[in-house]
């Protein structure tokens with residue numbers, strides 16, 4: 140095992156035929172396809188289990204979160220893969236699901252004057268102000284036309300949590316696969332270069348992972364085939380990449396954190412179920428927003444803070460509140476109630492970051508395989524569809540009696556994937572976001588070029604590693620806050636054990652958030668509303684500051700500013716930040732937000748994100 144070090148001690152071992160890591164839409168699509176095809180029409184299994192002769196193949200899925208409905212993502216999707224799996228899909232059977240009825244893209248102008256904008260953008264906004272679609276009282280410009288590549292109609296809005304529970308209950312009802320929530324996988328097992336299964340996380344250890352009284356070494360689960368579906372920051376996929384490397388020229392450098400809420404809309408709100416709003420422009424030009432309206436007068440809404448936002452105090456929580464209070468949105472939200480909250484990383488490298496899709500004994504699906512389409516902003520349909528393609532391939536291989544070699548998986552799964560719409564659309568999207576490396580305007584133009592030309596024209600830019608983009612706080616606030624004021628803020632906040640972002644944002648004109656205990660609540664209250672689950676005792680910490688000397692020399696400490704759960708805090712004694720796993724929501728954003736490189740690996744930062752216990756429990760997220 141690589142980064143997920145566990146001590147070499149005798150361990151129990153169990154045999155299965157297929158083991159899956161994570162239960163997101165990718166593995167849900169895989170298990171739906173596999174479980175339906177596992178029995179022949181005459182009632183015999185398509186293959187005999189090698190782990191349990193005389194039985195059908197034994198399939199087990201381990202999910203880290205405490206339930207299979209954990210999926211922090213309000214979703215609008217064309218749902219082509221989902222509809223292919225469920226041709227008679229009746230959305231009324233899935234709580235919080237609706238057909239898309241109306242779609243808008245809205246540019247939000249800054250009603251406060253605190254956003255940081257380039258001269259070109261300011262000029263563009265002046266022009267927008269003169270156009271007919273601009274509502275000056277709402278400080279918003281509704282785009283008269285939505286580019287076809289962004290349109291999701293016909294499509295559906297879903298709660299990822301509800302959808303995964305619905306799909307998961309059908310898989311389990313089939314009796315063809317077991318799903319075990321609350322079971323983090325520590326890492327892959329390799330034997331002579333072949334992936335031979337996974338190791339579950341140790342229990343009865345201290346925070347550093349050292350055995351204590353009651354030590355229970357994580358079990359080894361041996362399987363002929365391991366399916367990696369652990370998402371954009373999955374530690375198991377990450378460990379496989381460390382072992383196998385990435386294909387020549389590939390790199391995973393683009394991410395965003397999505398922070399969202401489910402809210403109960405106020406009485407009298409006239410938003411129709413199935414309404415989809417996409418916003419850009421505010422609170423900072425780099426931050427995109429979304430709102431999807433569900434049938435029961437509730438809505439999923441939130442923002443994305445990308446890794447190319449060159450801001451050393453990129454706090455998603457405060458920006459989310461400013462975004463909600465924008466007059467265009469607040470007219471619908473004021474008087475409503477927050478029902479749940481959460482945050483999750485999105486892998487936005489797409490094709491640039493595509494790893495080896497298969498190897499001896501393993502295959503990857505979903506976001507950990509680079510499937511998310513960065514042009515259309517669609518991840519669920521792609522993740523689910525890669526799961527279907529792998530499911531079909533595995534059924535073929537089971538019938539053949541294959542031992543799941545790299546060659547077999549490439550001949551079936553990878554070939555199907557290359558021939559699918561996921562691949563052809565990913566190729567169009569490959570360079571669609573590169574322009575954002577040079578600036579927001581360049582990024583938007585680049586997206587339009589790629590989308591309208593089918594990927595033939597792009598705005599080319601070299602893709603920097605996220606940490607290479609982060610300026611010092613002094614540089615970022617140059618001309619707005621003096622270095623001596625920053626030094627004082629740093630001193631005061633360090634003494635109080637607080638991050639700097641609130642003090643810095645206040646200083647440049649962001650107004651205080653008028654907390655109302657209902658829709659606008661403190662970050663700590665949001666953790667509780669989000670359904671914070673205590674980490675089980677006896678697990679090791681899952682966020683690690685790798686080289687303490689690097690943290691000690693770090694002035695930005697962006698890990699603290701950007702932490703979605705306020706789980707990383709200023710150490711009043713200076714130096715290495717403090718991590719409190721009881722507040723961690725497992726969004727993985729610290730992994731790529733850290734502003735310093737790992738001295739041993741320029742593609743990695745100084746933070747390690749491992750499999751751990753706890754996080755959020757919210758079936759409606």
Ligand SMILES: Cc1cc2nc3c(=O)[nH]c(=O)nc-3n(C[C@H](O)[C@H](O)[C@H](O)COP(=O)(O)OP(=O)(O)OC[C@H]3O[C@@H](n4cnc5c(N)ncnc54)[C@H](O)[C@@H]3O)c2cc1C
Pocket residue numbers: 160161162163164165166201202203204209210211212213214215216299322323324325368369370371373374375396397398399441482483484485504505506507511516517518519520522749750751
């Ligand atoms: C706020 C937000 C809004 C979004 N909106 C949209 C949208 O409107 N439309 C759209 O198409 N996409 C959207 N996305 C993207 C979409 O959610 C992802 O593309 C999709 O969830 C990827 O599916 P996946 O199965 O590959 O991975 P994930 O959904 O990330 O699932 C991976 C699973 O693996 C589990 N796991 C991780 N590590 C381990 C481990 N070590 N052991 C066991 N289990 C583990 C995780 O807990 C998780 O359940 C959004 C994302 C966010 C965050």
Ligand code: SF4
Pocket residue numbers: 684689690691693694695696697698699715716732733734735745746
């Ligand atoms: S984890 Fe990264 S950002 Fe945080 S203090 Fe250490 S080096 Fe700085």
Ligand code: SF4
Pocket residue numbers: 682701702703704705706707722723724725726727728729730
């Ligand atoms: S410490 Fe936890 S909550 Fe904070 S950024 Fe890292 S994973 Fe997210």
